[in-house]
Amino acid sequence: MTLSRLLTPLICSAALCATTLAAAQDPAATGSARALRHASVEWQTVAQHLPDPATATPEQLELAGDILRARRLPEDAVEYFGFAIQRGGDEVTMLNRMGVSELEMNQTGMARAYFKRVVFLKRKYSEGWNNLGATENMAGNLPAAINDYARAVKLNKKNAIYHANLGTAYFEAKDYDSSRKEFNTAVKLDAGVFRRGDFGGSQIHVLTADNRGRFAFEMARLAASNGQVDSMMHWLAVSSEAGFNIRDAMSGVKEFDPYRKDRRIALLIHNQGAMQTKQIASAGHVPAIDGAVPD
DSSP, rough: HHHHHHHGGGGSSSHHHHHHGGGGOHHHHHSHHHHHTSSSSSHHOOOOOOOOOTTOHHHHHHHHHHHHHHHHHHHHHHHHHHHHHTTTHHHHHHHHHHEEEEHTTTOOHHHHHHHHHHHHHTTTOHHHHHHHHHHHHTOHHHHHHHHHHHHHHHHHOOOOOHHHHHHHHHHHHTTHHHHHHHHHHHHHOOOOTTTOOOTTTGGGGGHHHHHHHHHHHHHHHHHHHOOHHHHHHHHHHHHHHTTOHHHHTTTTTTGGGGGGGGHHHHHHHHHHHHHHHHHHHHTTTSSSOOOOOOO
């Protein structure tokens, strides 16, 4: 099904929208994966407790969808969230959960359709804009992701995850100044926002090896500017391990000035240089050398 056809239901009624979009998850259309899961003992255990879509309350159907998601049965979760809409459940909430379920299946086209419907129905719903941004980020559409994340931030300036997501999108677009600004805001709102690895969806979009090293360096720079020495050292180590040239990158960066004589930084730089020398030597270019740790 093409994206243009997926977007068509966005102007339909709630029940028809849910039924049309959920139809894409039918086993006949998506193959045998779901049918195989339905043949498992786990599915039989879950299925016997599922409420009847024709008579259950929206709350019961919503709970069933949540349980199915937790059991890693996302296609069925989408279906039950759709049933909840048909029985009068909150359309925005259910469509948002359906979109998240689609993201978990890496179905960005379907997720985009759900989230677009969400923000169409509720223009000031910050979570919907954030999730739409995550979908665009996964699809590699950075300008759209930045726009959506920025709208989420505008609607809820106190949400650290939204700022972190926007900063990550700026980072991937190589707008490092804007990225640092958003990262700094995110950390001020929630000091642990990056350590938990929970970016509200955006981190499903995996950074390349080069980007991981640069990303960790930017985190170290942010920590240095806030006087968080242990965090700075952690991120510098991660950056170094990813192969990013921290010695050259630190040159001329004023945030690191108070820490340039820190022996731990000297050790990181030395070890990275020694590792690179050994890698070159193993390729037969120059003899490997072992040096003492610098004073």
